[in-house]
Amino acid sequence: MKDKAIYFLELTGLNWFVPLAKIASGEPAGFQFQQLTKMIGLPLLAILAFLMFWHLGAAKVDTSLGQLPGPVQVWEQVKVLNAEHQAERQRADEFYQRQAERNAAALAKNPDAEIRVRDYTGRATFVDQIWTSLFTVFVGFLLASLIAIPIGIVSGLSQNLYNAINPLIQIFKPVSPLAWLPIVTMVVSAVYVSADPMFSKSFITSAITVMLCSLWPTLINTAVGVSSIDRDLLNVGKVLRLSYFTTVWKIVIPSSIPMIFTGLRISLGIGWMVLIAAEMLAQNPGLGKFVWDEFQNGSSNSLSRIMVAVLAIGLIGFVLDRIMLTLQKFFSYDKNANIR
Amino acid sequence: MESYLNIDHVSIDFPTANGPFRALDKVNIQINKGEFVSIIGHSGCGKSTVMNIVGGLYQATEGGVILQGKEVNEPGPDRAIVFQNHALFPWLTCYQNVELAVKSVFGKTRNRQQIRDWTLHNLELVHMTHAKDKLPAEISGGMKQRIGIARALAMEPKVLLMDEPFGALDALTRAHLQDSLMEIQADLNNTVIMITHDVDEAVLLSDKIVMMTNGPAATIGEILQVDLPRPRQRLALADNPDYNHYRSEVIKFLHQRHARKAA
Numbered sequence: 001m002k003d004k005a006i007y008f009l010e011l012t013g014l015n016w017f018v019p020l021a022k023i024a025s026g027e028p029a030g031f032q033f034q035q036l037t038k039m040i041g042l043p044l045l046a047i048l049a050f051l052m053f054w055h056l057g058a059a060k061v062d063t064s065l066g067q068l069p070g071p072v073q074v075w076e077q078v079k080v081l082n083a084e085h086q087a088e089r090q091r092a093d094e095f096y097q098r099q100a101e102r103n104a105a106a107l108a109k110n111p112d113a114e115i116r117v118r119d120y121t122g123r124a125t126f127v128d129q130i131w132t133s134l135f136t137v138f139v140g141f142l143l144a145s146l147i148a149i150p151i152g153i154v155s156g157l158s159q160n161l162y163n164a165i166n167p168l169i170q171i172f173k174p175v176s177p178l179a180w181l182p183i184v185t186m187v188v189s190a191v192y193v194s195a196d197p198m199f200s201k202s203f204i205t206s207a208i209t210v211m212l213c214s215l216w217p218t219l220i221n222t223a224v225g226v227s228s229i230d231r232d233l234l235n236v237g238k239v240l241r242l243s244y245f246t247t248v249w250k251i252v253i254p255s256s257i258p259m260i261f262t263g264l265r266i267s268l269g270i271g272w273m274v275l276i277a278a279e280m281l282a283q284n285p286g287l288g289k290f291v292w293d294e295f296q297n298g299s300s301n302s303l304s305r306i307m308v309a310v311l312a313i314g315l316i317g318f319v320l321d322r323i324m325l326t327l328q329k330f331f332s333y334d335k336n337a338n339i340r
Numbered sequence: 341m342e343s344y345l346n347i348d349h350v351s352i353d354f355p356t357a358n359g360p361f362r363a364l365d366k367v368n369i370q371i372n373k374g375e376f377v378s379i380i381g382h383s384g385c386g387k388s389t390v391m392n393i394v395g396g397l398y399q400a401t402e403g404g405v406i407l408q409g410k411e412v413n414e415p416g417p418d419r420a421i422v423f424q425n426h427a428l429f430p431w432l433t434c435y436q437n438v439e440l441a442v443k444s445v446f447g448k449t450r451n452r453q454q455i456r457d458w459t460l461h462n463l464e465l466v467h468m469t470h471a472k473d474k475l476p477a478e479i480s481g482g483m484k485q486r487i488g489i490a491r492a493l494a495m496e497p498k499v500l501l502m503d504e505p506f507g508a509l510d511a512l513t514r515a516h517l518q519d520s521l522m523e524i525q526a527d528l529n530n531t532v533i534m535i536t537h538d539v540d541e542a543v544l545l546s547d548k549i550v551m552m553t554n555g556p557a558a559t560i561g562e563i564l565q566v567d568l569p570r571p572r573q574r575l576a577l578a579d580n581p582d583y584n585h586y587r588s589e590v591i592k593f594l595h596q597r598h599a600r601k602a603a
Binding site: 230232233235236238239240241242246250251254255333334 | 395396397415416417419420421423425427429430431440441444445475477495
């Protein structure tokens with residue numbers, strides 16, 4: 001039970017809580033407290049120092065939108081943004097309730113009445129924007145992975161193919177999302193024509209831009225991982241006369257999982273960064289648009305609200321990375337490998 | 341009479357920047373069914389290359405390998421290989437490692453129960469039933485090699501190829517495994533080609549020792565027939581004059597007539 005709990009905490013990257021779990025299970029508290037101070041105390045100290053520095057530094061900077069906000073003002077805006085979200089949700093609930101009542105009444109009067117069900121069209125709140133961004137990055141990342149992993153595997157297995165496509169990878173890898181964006185926008189406008197689109201064009205544009213930028217780390221890492229498989233393992237496959245597909249499924253993928261995930265983690269990080277930039281420039285819904293709107297809005301609260309967004313972006317990026325790390329540890333055969 | 345396995349005047353060239361490099365030149369070995377043959381030579385003489393050609397992993401430039409009257413030039417389970425570094429799949433348990441081989445070779449001809457029984461039987465053969473659910477990383481080097489042998493035996497090979505199978509093990513573990521291998525060999529009477537650089541190992545295990553000259557263009561220097569009665573006991577042989585005679589023959593070949601020029 002205890003080992004399982006500790007394994008779970010380590011697997012999910014919540015190493016901070018391991019000493020607490022050990023104390024709870026009755027291990028000598030003294031040593032575990034030392035561990036705890038090291039693992040939680042030191043980062044906490046660094047965060048406090050940062051907040052102090054921010055608080056004092058911000059007070060000295062005057063912008064055209066007023067004084068640069070410190071931690072206190074930013075925390076205020078966290079609460080305001082949350083309150084706005086709650087209020088908006090309530091309005092939405094009320095809207096749907098009114099609509100339901102109205103339709104019920106209409107049906108009661110005349111069973112053949114044509115009832116209309118409309119979506120609530122309120123303003124997107126900060127929290128809504130976060131979900132939009134997360135969904136967009138997820139779709140873009142998924143598309144990128146579905147393309148990059150197979151190509152990486154095939155080109156890792158064939159040196160000739162790798163040599164053939166390597167220049168293309170090297171040329172497209174450093175291209176900034178901002179350079180892709182106009183092209184993607186135009187292509188999506190031209191190709192994605194539908195009377196009743198399932199997704200909005202702006203969403204497709206963002207997702208494809210994310211995809212184009214987060215392809216490369218996964219592709220390269222997969223190819224490197226596959227090409228560095230122990231030759232003997234592949235020879236075992238040859239002796240057993242495994243088919244190409246079975247070799248890939250039974251030998252190549254399991255042994256290159258750690259490298260594939262290293263690539264995926266970098267890709268997801270890049271995808272998240274790219275998405276914010278794309279949303280800002282292309283006015284696609286999401287956190288980037290929130291930042292841009294606040295910047296254009298230029299009220300005295302705008303800078304604080306933008307800083308809330310900055311922190312949210314950072315925290316979400318961190319959580320995404322942790323999730324990938326957990327998946328990586330879960331799928332890797334070498335559970336003792338020190339993956340950071 | 342046509343021999344069981346005929347390595348017929350095999351030569352191989354490897355391409356290099358300065359033109360082809362002849363690694364092996366007209367290697368010619370005849371092996372009978374049930375014979376245990378060791379190939380011994382200094383490192384770099386191409387003994388592993390011979391094995392890789394028989395295993396089908398390399399293609400001979402000239403000559404060929406004929407097994408039971410048929411030429412073989414690609415890898416297959418009829419020539420199972422025991423690799424020096426065991427080459428077990430680290431993400432599979434010992435049982436699954438052997439099972440993968442059994443399924444690949446007999447998946448179409450045997451049912452699930454037969455596959456399971458055969459896998460367990462081969463684990464039992466190398467005395468590893470107790471560790472069947474462990475991952476390779478959780479067992480010792482000697483145990484890993486036992487699993488490697490079990491996996492190869494499970495393919496029911498016509499020829500078992502062993503590439504310095506005990507080279508990476510310490511002396512005591514090596515002796516244990518050699519004894520186990522002799523036991524298994526007494527039971528199954530496999531045809532075995534073993535690459536080695538250990539003189540004692542070669543004399544103890546083999547019916548025939550193939551001694552190779554140094555490369556480039558390495559070839560067979562001498563073939564020594566070892567006519568020691570089986571079963572052989574390590575302890576009893578230590579003072580056996582025949583054993584010591586064979587041993588000194590091999591040592592003389594390696595260190596007098598074909599000593600490496602620069603060590």
